[in-house]
Amino acid sequence: MKLLCLAAALALTGVAAHADSVDTLREFSRDVRTARADFTQTVTSPDGAKKKVSSGTFEFARPNRFRFAYRKPFEQLIVSDGKKVWLHDPDLNQVSIRAFDQALGATPAALLSGGGLERDFELSVLPARDGLDWVKAVPRTKGGGVETLQIGFKGRQLAALEIVDAFGQxxxxxxxxxxxxxxxxxxxxxxxxxxxxxxxxxPR
Structure with a gap:
């Protein structure tokens, strides 16, 4: 996919420090209308033994428009205009088209570019790690292939997104x-x- 405890003495401080991470995600969803970034994606197998790394660029414009352009190691393009989603594989010279509501559901792209954050996801605070403040987002509707998402912020800036799918990947x-x-x-x-x-x- 082309998605924790503090010591008792620090518990109150930790809750106070990280309670803002959910608010940060809400603010990001409310205030950021367009965004673009470079990304590096590392996919790890359920047993942790295998890793695949890819990279590219990501861009979105609310509501529901986005563009994932994978550059390495293989090119692949995923584009949405809010009504349809196109997936282009240049190596196969193949294009797959799906209706937006069928293709997205409660997925990472929907979380970042959509307008139904609280409607589609149950949000909770996670402890900080790797220098980031984290939010856990669990899809309210099951069956979309995504079990949980974690969104990491450095201050108010989006820094990372971690997805665990139904197979543990x-x-x-x-x-x-x-x-x-x-x-x-x-x-x-x-x-x-x-x-x-x-x-x-x-077909729809």
Missing amino acids: RSLMQFAELATNFAAVDATYRFVPPAGADVVEQ
Whole structure:
């Protein structure tokens, strides 16, 4: 996927310090209308033995428009205009198209770019780790393949997103060079299949 305890003496301090992480996510959802960043994604198998690393760029414009562009080790593009989601695999010259509401559900892209944060996810505070403040987001609707998401903030800035799927596979996305609230370009969130591509549109 192309998603903890403090010592008793520090418990009250820890709760006070990290209670703001859920509020930070709420503020991010409310105040950040557009964002783009570079990302590195590390996918770890359930037994922790195998890891795959990929990288690329991510951009979104609320509501529900986003663009994931994987660059390494293989190119892949995932684009949504809020109505449809296109997945383009250049190596196979194949494009898959799905309706937005069928493709997203309670997924990381929906969490970051959508408008239904509290409606779609149950939020709770996690202790800080790796220099970040973390929020746990559990999808309210089961069956979408995502078990839990964890969102890490450095101060008020989005820094990481960790996903655990239904099979126990863990995917950590780390963000860099984050820019927010720039003017959205509509063409960024539209996709025209290249000539000769094998196009498969999933029925509703």
